[in-house]
Amino acid sequence: MGLEERSLAQTGPTPERPHARADWKQMLGIGIVASILGIALGLLIDWFPVAASEEAKPIDTLWDVLIIASVPVFVGVSVIVMFSALKFRMREGEEDLDGPPIHGNTRLEVIWTAIPAILLVGLCTYAFIVLEDVEKAQANTMEVRVVGEQFAWTFFYANPNGGEQVRATELHLPVNRPVKFTLxxxxxxxxxxxxxxRMKKDAVPGINVTYRVTPNREGRYPIxxxxxxxxxxxxMRATAVVESEAKFEEFLQTAANPPTPTPAAGGEAPDGKQLFASNCGSCHTLADAGxxxxxxxxxxxxxGGMDxxxxxxxxxxxxxxxxxxxxxxxxxxxxxKLGAAGVDAxxxxxxxxxxxx
Ligand code: HEC
Ligand SMILES: [Cu+2]
Incomplete structure (x- = not known):
């Protein structure tokens, strides 16, 4: 920009501040080093619990790609802001000085619009493909109905012997078998x-919401x-138990034919302390049950004293x-849930x- 142009924009020729220009290569260098460190840190941090489903892998990879794409953006913005504040700050005696008057820079604006647009479209496409992939219907899918209420989860399975659905308060799933939840x-x-x-969805009164996972690692996982x-x-917590097909069949049979807990049936009376510890202790303090x-x-x-x-x-x-x-x-x-005898006990x-x- 020439001197003539500059005097057009102002009344008199304003001398440029000596610190108004800085080496952009230095800034770029700092940005690149900080981005590499940030990405390395982002990939090193163990963000998630152990992965126990087929779907976890593509989702965790998506996360890593998002880290790689977004850390440089964050670092870039921070570096430019901090670098500018440091380099271009006003020094003593510069109160009346000004930087070069600039109208704009079309090329810069095209670049800084195009790069975020390409980045966004690319990441959205990728995320969409991952979503399609993890939601694909699969052969041999088992269905489980999940019912949420204040403040408990209940799980319903098709009855292996026909008839009413089998109900359970612990979610059991056979390993490597696709499952479709209806929430x-x-x-x-x-x-x-x-x-x-890795999957989660809202359960909404009056609507059936579904999602699919294929558990692929045996173990007990928090819900x-x-x-x-x-x-x-x-x-409002429960446990998901991923187990072998044989163990799952056993669970389903037991749940389908629960031992009747009434003394009239000839069994023992249910144990009040045990019932309390497993059903009530999360909300109530009771010394005897610890x-x-x-x-x-x-x-x-x-x-104390109540009958x-x-x-x-x-x-x-x-x-x-x-x-x-x-x-x-x-x-x-x-x-x-516990039967009349359970409440009596x-x-x-x-x-x-x-x-x-
Ligand atoms: C989600 C939390 C929660 C769970 C689980 C829970 N309770 Fe409660 N319970 C409460 C709250 C809150 C109150 C007080 C409000 C009320 O009376 O409804 C209460 C009240 C009571 C009372 C009445 C106390 C009084 O002074 O009258 C009894 C008895 C009781 N609970 C026993 C149990 C037993 C037994 C279980 C397990 C079978 C259980 N609770 C499970 C939250 C819970
Ligand atoms: Cu809830």
Whole structure:
């Protein structure tokens, strides 16, 4: 830009600040080194839990590609901002000086529009292909219905002997067999997520939402509700058990023919302490069972002296009378889940062990 042009833009010739120009090659060098370090760090960090499904591999690769593509963008912007602030800052005595007046730079603008556009279209296409790939229907798919409610998951399987669906509170899956989940919600939004499988989707009341995975590694993996669904949201967890085909068949048969837990059937009475530890301890503190949940009242304190019948009502119908200072988040279906005998055993157990308080 010539001197004449410059004096057009201003009233008088303004001398240029001595520090208004900097070596862009130096900036580029810093940017490249910082990008390489950033990418190396991004790839080294172990972001995810162990991968237990076929779908995990392409998804984890997608993640790595996104790191490689986005770290240089972040680093580039940060380096230019910091470099400029450092190099072009005003020094003592430069208060009245100015940089070169520039109108614009068409070539630069074309470049900085084109590069992000190409990057975005490329990454979106790639992500779309991965999504299509992991959602593909496969032969020999098993169907599992997943029902979320405040604050528990229940799983339903086709009954191997015909008849009513088999119900379970632990998700069992045979290894290497594709499974299609149908998600349902009884009350509010929930979100069915097994981090080890990498897939997650919302369960929405009134809608059947589906997704597919093929578990490929035996083991036990946490199931998490990933949609804030109420006060007990953090307790809405379950376990996914990936096991051999034979073990899975065994599980399904047992679940299809549960041993009736009533003393009338000749079996032993259910163990209240055990029932409490596995169903209630996540929300209630009870010294005798060694639990320390805090979403519900501390039962040692509130139950001392209460009779069995009243406790039984609190368990079977928790919404009937809600304890002061707590909201009504306790599940209302324990009678169905544990059987009348299970609730009896719990009430007797609780009345007994809180007598001292
Ligand atoms: C999701 C958390 C949660 C779970 C799981 C849960 N509760 Fe509760 N429970 C609560 C809350 C909150 C209250 C207080 C509000 C109310 O009374 O409904 C409560 C109240 C109670 C009360 C009444 C206390 C009183 O002072 O009247 C009893 C008894 C009780 N629970 C027993 C159980 C038993 C037994 C189980 C397991 C079968 C269980 N709870 C599972 C959250 C839970
Ligand atoms: Cu939930």
């Amino acid at each position: 349902q919600a009884k009350d509010v939004l929930h979100d069915f997520w097994v981090p080890a499988f 998490v509700c990933a949609e804030l669904c109420g006060l007990g949201h953090s307790t 639990t320390n949940g805090s979403a519900g009242p501390k039962l040692d304190e509130v139950l 069995v019948a009243a406790i039984r009502t609190s368990i079977a119908d928790p919404g009937a009378e809600v304890v002061d200072g707590f909201s009504n988040i306790m599940p209302g279906d324990y009678e169905q 719990l009430a007797e157990y609780l009345s007994e062990v809180t007598k001292g308080g």
